[in-house]
Amino acid sequence: EPPHTGRLALYLLGLRATCPPLSPHRSLVTWLKYYLEEDWTGSRRQGHPVTSYYKYGLGVLALCVHHKRVREEVIQRLLTAQHHGRLGHGGNTVDTEAVVALAFTCLERRRLVGTRLAAKLRVAAHEASGNMAKAQGPDGVIGNIYSTPWALQVFLATGTCQKEPAFGQAIAALLENLEAFGTAATMAQVLPVLHGRSYLDIASMHCGEEPDTLTPLDMEPLAEVPGNKTVQLVVECPLPWCYELRLYDRPVSVPAAASLLAVLQAAAALQPPDFRFHTQDTPQGPFLTQVLGLEARQEKRNYWQILTAPNTPLQMGIADYRPRDGETLILRLSEW
Numbered sequence: 001e002p003p004h005t006g007r008l009a010l011y012l013l014g015l016r017a018t019c020p021p022l023s024p025h026r027s028l029v030t031w032l033k034y035y036l037e038e039d040w041t042g043s044r045r046q047g048h049p050v051t052s053y054y055k056y057g058l059g060v061l062a063l064c065v066h067h068k069r070v071r072e073e074v075i076q077r078l079l080t081a082q083h084h085g086r087l088g089h090g091g092n093t094v095d096t097e098a099v100v101a102l103a104f105t106c107l108e109r110r111r112l113v114g115t116r117l118a119a120k121l122r123v124a125a126h127e128a129s130g131n132m133a134k135a136q137g138p139d140g141v142i143g144n145i146y147s148t149p150w151a152l153q154v155f156l157a158t159g160t161c162q163k164e165p166a167f168g169q170a171i172a173a174l175l176e177n178l179e180a181f182g183t184a185a186t187m188a189q190v191l192p193v194l195h196g197r198s199y200l201d202i203a204s205m206h207c208g209e210e211p212d213t214l215t216p217l218d219m220e221p222l223a224e225v226p227g228n229k230t231v232q233l234v235v236e237c238p239l240p241w242c243y244e245l246r247l248y249d250r251p252v253s254v255p256a257a258a259s260l261l262a263v264l265q266a267a268a269a270l271q272p273p274d275f276r277f278h279t280q281d282t283p284q285g286p287f288l289t290q291v292l293g294l295e296a297r298q299e300k301r302n303y304w305q306i307l308t309a310p311n312t313p314l315q316m317g318i319a320d321y322r323p324r325d326g327e328t329l330i331l332r333l334s335e336w
Helices: 005-017 023-041 053-065 072-083 093-109 115-134 148-158 165-176 184-194 260-269
Strands: 228-236 246-255 277-282 285-291 302-308 328-335
Touching: 005 023, 005 053, 005 184, 023 053, 023 072, 053 072, 053 093, 072 093, 072 115, 093 115, 093 148, 115 148, 115 165, 148 165, 148 184, 165 184, 228 260, 246 260, 260 277, 285 302, 285 328
Parallel strands: 228 328
Antiparallel strands: 228 246, 277 285, 302 328
């Protein structure tokens, strides 16, 4: 089982934001340091973390936010990966470069590294900020809708938000797509940005001055929508080694309020049983990993892209998106 670097890092970031007592959580920070070492040692021959540079960068960021020093060798691994364009390993490049840039800015700002290394980190963070702007699409989204809050945090943390036109365009795109952020993990990414903050601001919080304003949220259940809908489900494999482009094309009938995940489950239950899929649980919800026996593999640089016909990438998770009646959804094995 791979180290829990990313999960523990996200937990510690959230923990710091809630101003907890210090003593019970010191052991968790120690565990995160251990996971950072295990994460790299397990894949030393390949020269990258066992998990991903995204989770590795999250680990460094969480330690910095908790005011803990990080070994220079650990920081150099991230610098080298960014310099050689390797941050795409194991995830979305925009997400990863943004997380790494936030870690670099935190280490420099908190003076947890020497002067020479701090200068390198400053340059690398500003380079990442420029890359965020270059990755922006015509709709204002940077990478995808879930990457956009990370990119905006970089603009805020590096102080480039005032002079970077991409910032305002990305904020506008974010406000138009807030319904995509329906899980705790995605909400945690977008909430700081909506308040003009980044995760770096957690490090400088004065917890004694924070008012205790947290109250339970009563969530109303989704209203029941009567009737059924029919969704056309298509599976495509345009890669050279696939025996044909279209592997599956069939209408699926589901309740009117059903999510895309429910559509996939209904397709798997049809007779004859010619559709199957697997998902992996993540903090953002279930992630599609295998369709019709074809597995998306990090080492092969491919993933299952989900589109609404004819060619619009889906910006929500499969458990959150609710297709319209008559809509065609395409599961396409793609390369990154």
